[in-house]
Amino acid sequence: MDAGPWLPVPPAGYGGLENVVATLTTELRARGHTVVLAASGDSTLPVDGLVSAFPEGRFAGLGRPYSEVVGEAHAHALAVAGAVTEAAQPFDVVHTHLEVVGPAVLGALGPAAPPVLATLHWDLRRNAAFYECFDGRGRVFFAGVSDSQVARGPERLRAQTLAAVPLSVPVDGPPPLPRGDRDDAVLVLARVCELKGADTAVRVAAAAGVPVVLAGPVGPFRDRAALDAALATPGHPGAGHPDVVWFLREVAPLLDGDRARWVGSVSGEDKARLLRRARALLSPVRWDEPGATAVCEALAAGTPVVATARGCLPTLVDDGRTGLLADDEAGLVAALRRVGEIDPAVCAAEGRRRFAPAVMAAAYERLYAEVVRRAGQGRTGEPVRADSATATARRWVSNASA
Structure with missing residues (x-):
């Protein structure tokens, strides 16, 4: 293997x-x-x-x-x-x-x-x-x-x-949390880069009136401390990584540390907790997503998915049942406002059946x-x-x- x-x-x-x-x-x-x-x-x-x-x-x-x-x-x-x-x-x-x-x-x-x-x-x-x-x-x-x-x-x-x-994805987690026990924030679980639409995520979450958490690396850097250390080091090769340059220009100015946060890469219990407690997983991709592991993880945790209808996403997300699909930013904003209609128990049942x-x-x-x-x-x-x-x-x- x-x-x-x-x-x-x-x-x-x-x-x-x-x-x-x-x-x-x-x-x-x-x-x-x-x-x-x-x-x-x-x-x-x-x-x-x-x-x-x-x-x-x-x-x-x-x-x-x-x-x-x-x-x-x-x-x-x-x-x-x-x-x-x-x-x-x-x-x-x-x-x-x-x-x-x-x-x-x-x-x-x-x-x-x-x-x-x-x-x-x-x-x-x-x-x-x-x-x-x-x-x-x-x-x-x-x-x-x-x-x-x-x-x-x-x-x-x-x-x-x-x-x-x-x-x-592993499907042996605890039962999904009901809607009323979840956090207000939506989660983006992906590399923080242009193709994954991190900037779009922050904008649509703000327009929908919900907080957003970005969880994933920026270029080779796992978290803010690692990125800041590289930026403070003259000639550090990672500072010129395309994802870093794009993040500093397009995403960093949108973050306020409260309603819009970047928490870096997450794993283990931290990732499981974020997935389980999120209002929704947000995937506003700008490319034809081939496989979308994070979408499978979210559904298995009972978390609805709001996503751009590109690539494999229409085959993973049952629109109106396990999530909501949209074609543009306005559609994503409308979807976030409706995501409370999606039953986490249905998401978990479907995700654990299909992605076991x-x-x-x-x-x-x-x-x-x-x-x-x-x-x-x-x-x-x-x-x-x-x-x-x-x-x-x-x-x-x-x-x-x-």
Whole structure:
């Protein structure tokens, strides 16, 4: 299970991909699978082995120029390649979440490596030049995290994509708090950046007359203290990170420390408390969200979601039942004023049914078997297609979410 070198598994705060890997790995091991994790050396998830190229996650360096960062992804991929080709007992399959570099390096190994499944977590237009030409040669296959994400990918990639499997989150939390026991504030649980719409969130919350809490990193900085220390250090490389520059220009002037607050990255009990007590999760994204882990977490906690109707969000949020969708800022303001109509108990029931780890793990078990079968045949075969990501999981795992 290859999580890449960027953050430990599980992450201490922000880390949607790493949280998904932690949830999936834990469930697979509970179902009797042996799972070796490839991640940074500070990962603490119980596993059957750990492969690392770096003692600590490399996330803080992602804002540096490409020429200074590209070698880190490849160093990690080479460690994975060495582990799978030199293992005393061959692996059945490699599941990589390292975008582009993972499938490229593992695919280049050919029959020397086990069959590969690569989960796509990004907007697929981001690296279209790679996906338009990559050929897995019947040994490397892909899974998306939503049908809308896969549909935006190049034709060659879609032909090698077996299915879209919805993300999963832990669903064993306490019963949801009723509306009357919740805080007034809405929560934004995401990187504080332009694509996630942090500035929009502050504006629409103010217009709706509700407080807002921004919980997530700004560039490589977990919290205000870390950001301020970097800004006070002449020449600090993080000060020029695009997300930092944008935050200082567009978001910081809107924050007052009371009605609009940035609390930095949160994890564990702090994150669970914020999610459980929030009036709503606010997701005013400016991009076609591929998977939206935070939305799944909020619904599982019984927290309604108010979001822009883009990407996978219309398939995750049942408009008018588990949340409200809008197309612009005025619509988001109106939605925040109506969010009290949404029943937290319905959100929790639907979220825990749809996004349970057992649902995702069972779907991936089916995919692993399909990857092994097709690699053994030496041909790609016809893609397994579904009319929706939810339908994929339901068809393969008819009673896992009952």
